[in-house]
Amino acid sequence: MILPSNYEYIVIGDVHGCIDELKSLLAKQGFKTNHENLLQITPQNKNKSIVLLGDFIDKASDEKLKETIEFIYSNYKHLNQERKRFYLIRGNHEAMVYRYITNDPTLITTPKTIRDKEKYYNTVALLEKEPNLKKLFLELYKECSVWYKYIYQEHFSVTLTHAPCQEKYLAKDDITSQKKMIKCVSRSKNPNISLDELLPYTHQEAKDNQHYHIFGHLSQPNIRQYKNRICIDTSAIYGDTLSCAIIKEDNISFDSTPFEFKQKKGEQTYNLLFDF
Numbered sequence: 001m002i003l004p005s006n007y008e009y010i011v012i013g014d015v016h017g018c019i020d021e022l023k024s025l026l027a028k029q030g031f032k033t034n035h036e037n038l039l040q041i042t043p044q045n046k047n048k049s050i051v052l053l054g055d056f057i058d059k060a061s062d063e064k065l066k067e068t069i070e071f072i073y074s075n076y077k078h079l080n081q082e083r084k085r086f087y088l089i090r091g092n093h094e095a096m097v098y099r100y101i102t103n104d105p106t107l108i109t110t111p112k113t114i115r116d117k118e119k120y121y122n123t124v125a126l127l128e129k130e131p132n133l134k135k136l137f138l139e140l141y142k143e144c145s146v147w148y149k150y151i152y153q154e155h156f157s158v159t160l161t162h163a164p165c166q167e168k169y170l171a172k173d174d175i176t177s178q179k180k181m182i183k184c185v186s187r188s189k190n191p192n193i194s195l196d197e198l199l200p201y202t203h204q205e206a207k208d209n210q211h212y213h214i215f216g217h218l219s220q221p222n223i224r225q226y227k228n229r230i231c232i233d234t235s236a237i238y239g240d241t242l243s244c245a246i247i248k249e250d251n252i253s254f255d256s257t258p259f260e261f262k263q264k265k266g267e268q269t270y271n272l273l274f275d276f
């Protein structure tokens, strides 16, 4: 999935129901919302596009999750009217919630899947309570891609996925590669091992060139970069910030906005990436 390089891209990390922060970050980047919660296209922002890097649901309050899904849905329709301006990437939370709400036969109900549903995938219960919201989510889910790639001339490119993954899976379309781009080895199942040991390829395969891989998923205290690998999930729902990477021609810059405490923040212990 190639992104046209004649536009600028605002790539936003894991939102997890942080709708107030999403609106603030977009406003900082020149997209103000009107009274109907629609993002306004102006002469100043008409060449900008928005990419959500996956995991826009779960972890937040029901109220904020509902607002988030409705906001993304209405703006997805609105912004993509005359040209594609709003892109969605699939995260492991979208993928898992989809499996629960569609009664995926490969998701066998066990005490663990029931526990996980309550503990990690709280959007499932909300969507089961609200059929209309479920419809919006299912439509958005269909629109999610697993990866996008921006190419500017020969020397510069940026591949976008939700999770970090090994180079050999990046921007491939077979089922295994897709899974790897959506989710990597679980940190919660490996609590006593450092992220750099758990995901050695993130630094071992990193190169000093301008072919970047930007991903989220690994909730970090700040934007983490090592050579051409960049993680922009800065733990908004855990009370830190919501961040974006801005791609313009052959340049990447960053912006962030703090958690606004309009809902309860989550708790986590950080496991730092590129901590050497």
Ligand SMILES: [Mn+2]
Binding pocket: 055, 091, 092, 093, 162, 216, 217, 218
């Ligand atoms: Mn994730």
